[in-house]
Amino acid sequence: MAATTGKTINxxxxxxxxxxxxxxxxxxxxxxxxxxxxxxxxxxLDVLNERLIARGEEPIAFDHDCREGICGQCxxxxxxxxxxxxxxxxxxxxxxxxxxxxxxxxxxxxxxxAFPVLKDLVVDRGAFDRIIxxxxxxxxxxxxxxxxxxxLVPKPDAELAMDAAACIGCGACVAACPNGSAMLFVAxxxxxxxxxxxxxxxxxxxxxxxxxxxDEEGFGTCTNHGECExxxxxxxxxxxxxxxxxxxxxxxxxxxxERKAVSAAP
Amino acid sequence: MEFKANVPSGxxxxxxxxHKFDMKLVNPANKRKYTVIVxxxxxxxxxxxxxxxxxxxNVKCFCYQDTPRRAHSIAAQGGINAAKNYQNDGDxxxxxxxxxxxxxxxxxxxxxxxxxxxxxxxxxxxCVAQGVPFAREYGGMLSNRSFxxxxxxxxxxxxxxxxxxxxxxxxxxxxxQVGLGAVQMFTRHExxxxxxxxxxxxxxxxxxxxxxxxxxxxxxxxVLATGGYGTVFYLAxxxxxxxxxxxxxxxxxxxxxxxxxxxxxxxxxxxVTGEHQSKLTLMSESLRNDGRIWVPKKKGxxxxxxxxxxxxxxxxxxxxxxxxGNLSPRDISSRAAKEVCDEGRGVGPTGLGVYLDFSDAIxxxxxxxxxxxxxxxxxxxxxxxxxxxYKVPMRIFPATHYTMGxxxxxxxxxxxxxxxxxxxxxxxxxxxxxxxxxxALMQGLADGYFVIPYTIGNYFAATEFEKVGTDHAAFKEAExxxxxxxxxxxxxxxxRSVDSFxxxxxxxxxxxxGMARNERGLKTALQKIPALREQFWKNLRVLExxxxxxxxxxxxxxxxxxxxxxxxxxxxxxxxRESCGAHFREEFQTEEGEARRDDExxxxxxxxxxxxxxxxxxxxVEPLEFEYLPLQTRSYK
Numbered sequence: 001m002a003a004t005t006g007k008t009i010n011x012x013x014x015x016x017x018x019x020x021x022x023x024x025x026x027x028x029x030x031x032x033x034x035x036x037x038x039x040x041x042x043x044x045l046d047v048l049n050e051r052l053i054a055r056g057e058e059p060i061a062f063d064h065d066c067r068e069g070i071c072g073q074c075x076x077x078x079x080x081x082x083x084x085x086x087x088x089x090x091x092x093x094x095x096x097x098x099x100x101x102x103x104x105x106x107x108x109x110x111x112x113x114a115f116p117v118l119k120d121l122v123v124d125r126g127a128f129d130r131i132i133x134x135x136x137x138x139x140x141x142x143x144x145x146x147x148x149x150x151x152l153v154p155k156p157d158a159e160l161a162m163d164a165a166a167c168i169g170c171g172a173c174v175a176a177c178p179n180g181s182a183m184l185f186v187a188x189x190x191x192x193x194x195x196x197x198x199x200x201x202x203x204x205x206x207x208x209x210x211x212x213x214x215d216e217e218g219f220g221t222c223t224n225h226g227e228c229e230x231x232x233x234x235x236x237x238x239x240x241x242x243x244x245x246x247x248x249x250x251x252x253x254x255x256x257x258e259r260k261a262v263s264a265a266p
Numbered sequence: 267m268e269f270k271a272n273v274p275s276g277x278x279x280x281x282x283x284x285h286k287f288d289m290k291l292v293n294p295a296n297k298r299k300y301t302v303i304v305x306x307x308x309x310x311x312x313x314x315x316x317x318x319x320x321x322x323x324n325v326k327c328f329c330y331q332d333t334p335r336r337a338h339s340i341a342a343q344g345g346i347n348a349a350k351n352y353q354n355d356g357d358x359x360x361x362x363x364x365x366x367x368x369x370x371x372x373x374x375x376x377x378x379x380x381x382x383x384x385x386x387x388x389x390x391x392x393c394v395a396q397g398v399p400f401a402r403e404y405g406g407m408l409s410n411r412s413f414x415x416x417x418x419x420x421x422x423x424x425x426x427x428x429x430x431x432x433x434x435x436x437x438x439x440x441x442x443q444v445g446l447g448a449v450q451m452f453t454r455h456e457x458x459x460x461x462x463x464x465x466x467x468x469x470x471x472x473x474x475x476x477x478x479x480x481x482x483x484x485x486x487x488x489v490l491a492t493g494g495y496g497t498v499f500y501l502a503x504x505x506x507x508x509x510x511x512x513x514x515x516x517x518x519x520x521x522x523x524x525x526x527x528x529x530x531x532x533x534x535x536x537x538v539t540g541e542h543q544s545k546l547t548l549m550s551e552s553l554r555n556d557g558r559i560w561v562p563k564k565k566g567x568x569x570x571x572x573x574x575x576x577x578x579x580x581x582x583x584x585x586x587x588x589x590x591g592n593l594s595p596r597d598i599s600s601r602a603a604k605e606v607c608d609e610g611r612g613v614g615p616t617g618l619g620v621y622l623d624f625s626d627a628i629x630x631x632x633x634x635x636x637x638x639x640x641x642x643x644x645x646x647x648x649x650x651x652x653x654x655x656y657k658v659p660m661r662i663f664p665a666t667h668y669t670m671g672x673x674x675x676x677x678x679x680x681x682x683x684x685x686x687x688x689x690x691x692x693x694x695x696x697x698x699x700x701x702x703x704x705x706a707l708m709q710g711l712a713d714g715y716f717v718i719p720y721t722i723g724n725y726f727a728a729t730e731f732e733k734v735g736t737d738h739a740a741f742k743e744a745e746x747x748x749x750x751x752x753x754x755x756x757x758x759x760x761x762r763s764v765d766s767f768x769x770x771x772x773x774x775x776x777x778x779x780g781m782a783r784n785e786r787g788l789k790t791a792l793q794k795i796p797a798l799r800e801q802f803w804k805n806l807r808v809l810e811x812x813x814x815x816x817x818x819x820x821x822x823x824x825x826x827x828x829x830x831x832x833x834x835x836x837x838x839x840x841x842x843r844e845s846c847g848a849h850f851r852e853e854f855q856t857e858e859g860e861a862r863r864d865d866e867x868x869x870x871x872x873x874x875x876x877x878x879x880x881x882x883x884x885x886x887v888e889p890l891e892f893e894y895l896p897l898q899t900r901s902y903k
Contacts, residue, residue, distance in 0.1 A: 020814050021476075038539040040650075046544055046765070053763045053818070058810050061817055063332060065505040068547050069646060070430055071336040086649075093649045118476055119815040126453065129333050133445035137438035138397045142317040142715045145388070145395035149352065152406030162399040162425055165434065169335055198397045 007037045009101040013048070015060055016108045017120050025117065027106070037097040041084065042067060042074065044096055061120040069093040069233065072168030075175070076121050077108040082172035082231045090170065090233040110175035114182070114218040125171050127217040128185060135209035136189040138198050157195050164192035166234045176231035179220030184228035186210050187244035188236045194247055204251040211248055267522060267875045269888045272676040273377040278894055279359075282381045285677070286720055290727030297322035300726050303470055303485040305457045305512050307334030309429075309707060310690025311491030312436035313714025319448035320439075321719055326483055327440065328452045328472060330507055330820075335437045338493060338505040339710060342429025343643060344552035345413060345421035346393075346707040348386040353410050357418040359383045365416050366705060367895050369595055370670070370698020371847035371863065373525070373871070376894055377677060378695045385716040386708050390422055392715055396435035400424050411639075412555055412593060413703040421704040426550055426643040432707055436714070457512045458751075458823065459744040460488065460519045460686070467516075467686035468734050471744040473752070475820060478812040480748050482741035486731050487685045487722055490516060491714070494669035494691040496529060498828045498835065499780075500772025502666035503535060503548040509824035510831050513673050513692050521681040522873040522886065524674035524694035526831070527839035530701055530848045531781050532667035533559075533599035534660075536650055537619045546665035547650060549622070550643055551703040554592045556627035556636065557660070559583050559599075561620050565610040571621055571659050582606055590902040597700045597848040597861075598902060600664035604781050605859065607663075614661045623659035664781060668706060670697045670848065671838075674873045674888070678721035679713060682873075685729075687722060689713035694871070699847025752812050755822045760805030764821040767802050771795070771825070771832055779836050784852040788840040792833065796880075799829040834874060834883065841885055844868045865897050 011032040018025030030052075035044050042064055049059035064074040069090040076091045078084035084094045099105070107121060115123040153161075167188035174182050190207055193199035199206070222241065229238045274285040292300070300323050304315045307329040315327040329337065351357040362383035367374060390408070394400065400422050401409040410419040424431040443449040452472065458480075459471040467488040472481050495510030496502040517523045534549040560579045567574065582602055584591040594602075603620050606612065613619045628636055633656055637644070644655050651661070672694040673681050679695070680687050690710040697705065778791035802825070808818045845854045845861035846868070854862045863869075870887040877883055 036540055036542060039542050040544070043542045043544050047542055050763055050765060053807060053809060054761075056809065059818060061815050065331055065336050065507050066338060066341050067506060067545050068341055069649075070427060071331075071338070071340050071505065073331055073336045088645075089649060093646070095649065095652070097652060122815060125332055129335075129441060129444070129451070129453075132438060133441040137442045138395070139442060140392070140395035140397075140439070141320040142313070142392060142439075142719065145391035148350070148390045148394040149407045151394055153402050154406055155402045155404050158399055158402040161397075162401075162431075165399045165424075165431060166427065168430070169333065192399065193397050196397050196399065198395060 008034045009037060009096065009099060011035060011099065012104045014104070014106045015120070017060070018117055019119065021116055021118055035096055037095070039096045040067070040092060041094040041096065042092050061122050063122050064092055067092040070168060072170035075110045075170050075172055077110060077175055079106050082110060082175040083233050087230070088233055088235050110171050112171070112174045112180040113220070114180060115171060115174060123171070127219070128169050128171065128182070130217060131182065131186060131210055131213045132189065134213035135202070135206040136193070138193055139202060140198070151197055153196060161192050161195040164188045164195065164236065164240050167236050168234055170233065172231045172233060173228035174219065176227040177220065178225055178227065179223060181222045181228070182214050182219040183222040183241050183244070184232060184236055186214050187240040190244045190247060191240040194243070203247060204255045207244065207247040207251045208255065267682055267886055269522070269674070269682070269873060269886060270676060271375060271888060272678060273375070274677065278377060278380045281377055282384055289720055289724035292723045292727050294322060298324065300324065301326065301485045302487050302489060302722065303328070303483055304489045304491060305470065306337065306491035306493060306692070307437070307440065308337030308339035308491060308493055308690060309433055309436055309710030310714040311337070311489070312433065312440045313711050314489055314491060314689055314718050315449050316436060316439035316443050317715050317719045318722065319443035325443070325449040326452065326485065327449055328455045328457060330454065330456045330475065332453055334440060334451065334453065335434065337433060338508055339433045339707070340430045341503070341505070341548070342707050343426045343548065343550035345411060345423035345428045345704040346389070346432060347413065347420050347704040348390045348422060348708065349383055349420060350387055350390060352408060353419045355418045357420045361418065362386060362420065364895060366696065366702060367698065367892070368900055369702040370700055371861065371900050372698065372865070372869065372892060372895070372897055373846050373890065374696055374698030375890060376892060381717070382696050382709060382712050385712045388716055389708060389711045393432055393435050396439060398424060398431045398435045411552060413551060416702065417589070421552070423552065426552070426640055429707060432711065436711070456820065458515070458748045460515050461740045461744050462519050462683060463734055463738060463740045464732070466684045469741065471741065471748050473748065476815055478814060478816070480745050482736040482745060484734055484736055487687060487725060489687045489689060489718065490673070490692050491689040492692045494672070495831055496666045496669050498771065498832045499666040499775045500768050501538065501543060501546050501776070503532060503546050506545060509827070511824050511827045513688070514827040514831055516673060516681065516683065516686055518876050519683060520876070521683045521686055522674040522875055523671070523834065524871050524873045525671040525699070525838065526835045526874065527779065527842060527849055528670035528699050528847065529666060529835070530596060530668040530670060531600040531664045532596055533603055533664050534622060534662040535665035535667070536647065537614055537616065537661055537663040547646065548665070548667060549647060549660060549662055551596070553622060553640060553643060556631070556639070557592065557622040557624050558626060559592050559620055559622055561606045561611045561613060567611070571613070571623070580606070580611070587902040594902045595700060595702060597850070600781055601850060603664050619661040619663045621659035622662050624655060625659070628656065668701055670694065670699060670701055674871065678724065679717055680721065680725065685725065687718060689718060699849055751823070752819065755806065755819060755826070756808050756812060758803065758806045758808070760807050762805050762807060764806065764808065764818055764825050767798065767806065768821070768825045768828070770798055771828060774798070775832050775835070779839055782850050782852050783839050785840065788836050791836040792840070795829065795833045795836065802826065802829055837883070838872055838874065842868060842872060869897070
């Protein structure tokens, strides 16, 4: 019944080390000994780093912040799986009880054409911000809002929108995709906002602009592998890509080119 | 140092409306002449940045993470309060105001709290308009649930990730402005110094966390929205990167720090499993809607919970506080948990834990309903502990979660440094000595959407700004100081890592300045902390250089600041010789073990003024008057 088992394991790690964005990287081997199975994966790396510091060796840089599976900052590819072997789990929520004594683990950053490596296991996911800036929002300047209950949202729509809105922007989908596509990320946001009445006025525009930005940032195209869904720690479903494709098709077929407004107000 | 709260005159329900008219405005065409720096991109920072940019100001926003959407507001689970009274159960702006002042144990400024309650209704409207996917009823209207410290159901939520969804709403609004060129976003940038010129905040100095570059940024006003300083305890529910550096810098430049010892310990967090523990995980207060908290009646009872019959269980919150039961406010619930564990009745391998049991609720409502309400929280618990809360009770224990203390601000959210505004958890104003659940999200957004856009305009319109560039002496001096400090941290070449110092500081703070404080313990801490700080500057080891990503260096600067901030907290706790809210002095308690306030001598805000390193700061007071709520002993019986 008790969670603490007092069990420890020994692991061999092959970790991607890279000094900075332009330097050549390489794999370096480490022994991680006497690791408690109650530790989280990142706590294991903390322990390893403390040992490296004690030996005068540079610690391994990796992104993390909340360590509770919600901020999306963490993301290590472990033995080829973004976020590791346990489904629907972020790297920070992975615990060492998922591994066996003697396991060999290869640790890599969330590599993708659109995610340059900055150092060791740290990548630049700024492309995601730029996609959201291109259209992943509802234009509702502060002060304009109607009374909240004036907008009725059918419960099934609200639940589905919430399922899509659960995306944490970690980029595991991109790293898992053989084409490095960001379709699942883009589809999640398009679906979340497109399912709600508030999102209707900009629905067409949003689909076009976000997809255009996604292409511009150098993400690959979607050829329906489904690796993204398998890797997603928040279980965002492929159906959202289908939903997005319908929106995009409608947008591409039926939208008129926007006339440039004479005075553009932000 | 002057402490003018600048509360407008008149009846409390008209103060803010009157103030909005009385405040000066900046002509729409003139707004583009002003630049605002916002440090922090959480609920308060993102909403402020977006709103100010929409108005036409030039905004520069900074965050230490890789994107603004990582801010720890994202982790808030349970919900956001607003006085909509959709449930027809007696809620009103006045009741929310009342509950919050009482919940804060009469140590907050009334006018600020009333305004918070007043704009709470607008916040929900704004979030819905942005597409925040709040839970809905079958008729399409918003759902509500109850939260601690209130007898009405006024909390709006989005499953167990309300913080994430609210932050995404604000982040998306912020990104829209970034796309339009109205906000310049600086990610992976940390503010390391504040520039004050002729007594006004005129900019910041930052470190680019990828290249190590030290840069100055000029502005006409600086807004700090950098969150709380609870990671001074090392183990806390905060993000690992959360820190108090920005507010600490401001403190040293003349911003008074108010009530630093008012730190909140949340009753329901997953217990520590070992020495390697890097942070504590919160289990939302919303769980206490349906979960029942209990420990065995017998001391040292190690039977599995399923084998302990009902009559041998002590549902101690229901027993001690019948009116609020499991939804008693956090400070009271945390101390009650500590009490039963100190008595030897705690559960789990360390004896530091109590049960949060859902078996009654599952039986009454069915597993599916429980899953719908709390699904992701139960999953999170299971991942961390490998126990299934659908089958066995959750084990929980109190952990540091929030800081009611922070930089002192007036009614306009301006600090004692003109032009330095402080929003959200980083300021001290609205929650008094104890914050109620679902109110942090409310305050962050109130400050960012509905207060600062008005009060900053008033500051601009009333001020003559001299033209200042990054070549001004104040910026040059600040850059030199920052560079020198970095060089110093890198040059010590000792034997101990940053984390080892941080853990040790955390232990001192938790043991002597945690849930229960006393004079002897605080004085002990006030000796141990300076000694540890001395060790830090003699024996720290930070490898490599500044000119690349260096996570040890980032941490070192923050811990260096914590080694000073912690000391101020202990000093504040020592000087406040009463118990109120989350600040519990063992010497000042009632016969029943509840907090005993001393309204005659301590009904005030303690605002500390920095006088120099290794010098005792000056303690100023802002007396608090309660016109609308009679001072009363806070009882939840």
